[in-house]
Amino acid sequence: MNDVKKVVLAFSGGLDTSVILKWLQTTYQCEVVTFTADLGQGEELEPARSKAQLMGVRQIFIDDLREEFVRDFVFPMMRANALYEGLYLLGTSIARPLIAKRQIEIAREVGADAVSHGATGKGNDQVRFELGYYALNPDIKIIAPWREWDLTSREALIAFAEAHQIPIPRDKRGESPFSTDANILHTSSEGKVLEDPWEEVPDYVYSRTVNPEDAPDTPEYITLDFERGDAVALNGEGHSPATLLAKLNDLGRAHGIGRLDLVENRFVGMKSRGMYETPGGTILHIAHRGIESITLDRGAAHLKDELMPRYAELIYNGFWFAPEREMLQAAIDHSQAKVTGTVRLKLYKGQASVVGRKSPHSLYSPRIVTFEDDAGAYDQRDAKGFIRLNALRLRLLGQRDA
Structure with a gap:
């Protein structure tokens, strides 16, 4: 790895990746190119550009990938009704292959010989990123600082930043009571106050949904139109994939829909407890099953349900670009040829319920x-x-x- 000349870093501009940027520059004496993905996380991304410029980065990429993310990754996954371990809508998992894909594309564009990420050696994301990198460029060099350096605490990161004149906002110096990851599909929270699975998630952890107990006392009814398994219109008005999901997020937020407290089995072998908020995705998942209920033959529907756990596990474990995931996707997509129609849903106090469905391809026969x-x-x-x-x-x- 000593001959690394240029590396593309997945860069958020936060403490961790800012330290990683300087560490790469000083440890490998290489040029660092930063890449920041806009996946609808709802944060201002221009500060990442300013931080990179301040640290001497000449090539800075900030890409709006929201439409590609929903169209080419979230929607195909939703066609499968994918739930990891029967509950998790895979909001973090499905974002990683797109980030990896764009990193490899940028590496080719700028002539970089390495890529780097900020995932730790305990989590799933290191696997997801690196399986994506290798699938798309088998010869790429990968630098995972958390598996190499001796900066093993937040205090050590702050000390490194101060020693190298890396600016740290005052509100970032205190240790956060939990860590988060967000995109247009979901927000995940884990660590610190969430590590005891017996303790209820504190209300301040939730950021994407109101407390269902405080949601409106009057239910709201909506319709979703589907074409070949993908949602295309809300209340009769057509939208792009990302716009439609954003509008569903607003509805889900208002009605407290999409909260999940989960202890899951990580791919690396340990159990972890996390809290997920997937407001629009939860509505979409329920609606999609609703339109499938009248358009899919029993055999096809039951086979899809048998394939789903395997498909979800592949995404969770980072095998989006693997041939077995692509084979399953082909079967799933074939099943969606007639999954077209309209679903009516009732949103109320944390629940999204299908209350009506119709389709020109319905197999339901009243007669x-x-x-x-x-x-x-x-x-x-x-x-x-x-x-x-x-x-x-x-x-x-x-x-x-x-």
Whole structure:
């Protein structure tokens, strides 16, 4: 690694990545190119540019990736109804492959021979970033400072920053009671006050949703239109993917929808406790299952549900660019050909409930399912043979074991 000439750093402008930037410059004596991704995290990104310029960076990339993120990563995942361990909507996991992809693209553009990230050696993100890097450039050099340096505490980071004249805002000097990661899909919080899984999440940790107990006492009804499995319109008005998700976030925030307190199994082997807020994504997930309920055949729907845990695990573990994820995506996307129509939802006190669904491709037949006279659409006598054939092996077992 001593021959590294230029490295592309995933850079937020915060304490950690600012220290990493200077550490790379001093340790590797290399040129550092910074890349800051706008994934809808809701933060002002220009300070990252100013910080990079102050530290002598000549090539600075700040890219608005919100539409690409939702269109090419979030929506394909939503088509799968993906939930890791049955609960987590994968808001952090799905952002990492896009960041890795853009880092590798920038490395090619500027002729860099290495990339770097600020993920620690205990978490999943180091795996997600680096699997993405290697998938897109097998020969890229990777620098993961948290696995190399001896700066093992926040105090050590601050001391390093002060020694190298790295400005630290006064409000950033105190130790945060928890760490967060945010994008347009979700906000995750973990560490410190959240490390005891017996203790309830303090209310001040929540930033994306009102307390459901304080949400409006009157429910709000909305409609979502889908085309081939993707949401395209809210209340009859068409929007781009990122704009639509942002509007759903506003609705979810107001009604306290999308909170999750989870103890999960990290890919690296440990359990961790985190709090996730996914307001718009939760509404979208519930609505998508609602439109699938009338447009997907039972066999296809049940097979999708069998594939989903594997698909979700691949994303969680960082295998977005792996062939098995792409194979599953092809099957999932094929299933969405007729998943078109409208879902009506009721938003109330932390819940999003499907209360109506319709589609030009609906498989729901009122004539067949009715309890009234079906005019011969369904011959109930056929059920006798159906039951007897399905019971044959059970009858044979019963006769043998009597």
